[in-house]
Structure formats: structure tokens, C-alpha cells
Amino acid sequence: MLGNDSEKATRRHFLAVAGGVALAPLLLRSARATPDTMGAAIREVVGEAPVREGKIALELPPLVENGNAVPMTVTVESPMTAAEYVKRIHVFNEKNPQPVIATFHLGPRAGKAKVSTRVRLADSQKVVAIAELSDGSFWSASADMIVTLAACLEESP
């Protein structure tokens, strides 16, 4: 019985994946990253390493009217010494056409692990920032955003 269930689940999963693949070309214009593709993009960066929550803060406004330029600041708690520093900060999203937003490369010379920029968000979604430290550990923070006017995926006038 148990085996049967899991087999069903596998088949259902397979059908869902197959359906998604078959539909993909039809939906190409509205193709978007999904939580799954974001997860895959994150795995590509961190590999098998565990990602823990903490040490990193991701500041984004919880509600934005215009997704075309959303201010974002990422800060990582780190002494930024030669022995212990932030190597990289990766930023991902769930629903833009691509799951990656940016990668920032730092070093002990940065003095302070804090970076600000402005991002585009195509929809209300979750943004995830991951800090890669010099000891090889990964730390994450996320922010859920509501975007009332999405960044332009629509046709230009």
C-alpha cells in the first residue's frame, strides 16, 4: 500500500513535470522563475552545503508601488578581518524571468559587508540573500514583498 502511494506520487510528480515541460514553449513569453528554479539557482551556488538563517540582513520595503526600482540593502555581520570575512553575497528572487539578481564579491579589505542597489521585481514575491563566508559557511535572509505595479515585462508603448 505504502509503495503504491509513493509510486502514485512519483507518477503525479512526473506528469506535473512533463506537463510543465510541454507547456513551457507556449508560455515562453510569460516565462518566470519559480520558487523551484530559485531553489535550483541557490543549489548551484551553495552546492551541498547547509544554508543557515542569520548573520545577514536583507532590507527591502515590504510594499512597493513600482517594481522598476526597488531600493535594497544587504548587510552581513562579520568582523571583516583577514581571518574571517564575507566572500560573496548572492541575491535571488522567485518570480522574475531569471532567478538571480546579483552577486557581490567582497573581501577582508571591504571593512564593512554592506551593499546597496536598486532592483526590478516583476511581481509580489520573496527575495533571498545568501552570504558566503570565508570559512565556507552560507547564511541566508529573505524578504516577502508586495509589488503593486510590476517591473516592465509588458510590451513597450
Next chain:
Amino acid sequence: MTQALVNVPAKAKRGEVIEIKTLISHPMETGYRHDTNGAPIPRDIIHTFVARYNGEEVFRADLHPAIAANPFITFFTLASESGVIELTWTPDHGEPVTQKANITVE
């Protein structure tokens, strides 16, 4: 013409952590939009930003279409010695843009 604005403190104490603010005018065309005839508008973004302090790379950013038009980036660095901070933006098409700022460290 692509214009870049940078804000680097002119003077700093040795060992001080300074903030560098940068802004460059660029459409950051995502490659996902279409023109009025339905033809796709090709991607044209600044994909790399690098900061060098007296020749040594101190900060780098890999950018994707999810960075807003006219990329604004701020970061920090340690004021170690007097010299030049050189900032370079590299677009998909065209020549990289470089802006230099002098800093005096006391």
C-alpha cells in the same frame, strides 16, 4: 553618452571604512521586452562592475537584468593609502566606462 557619477570621500583617516556611492546612466534593457512590432528588444545590460583601489580589486558585482535601469551601487572599503579609486562598468555592447576618483589618506 553614458554618464557615471561617483561619490568617494576626498579625504579619510588611515584605516577608516569609507562608503563609495556610484550611479551610471544605462537602460539595463532586460531582453524580455518587445517593441511595437512585436520584435524582441535585445538584451543590453551592464553585467560587471569592478572597483580597484590603486590597482587592487576591492569590490566586484555581477549584475543581471533584475538590476534597475541606471544602476546605483554603494559599497564600503578600507582607506589604506592615498591614491586612486577606479570604477569600471562593463556593458554587453560597447566599451567599458571607467571613472576615477582621488583619495587622500592621512
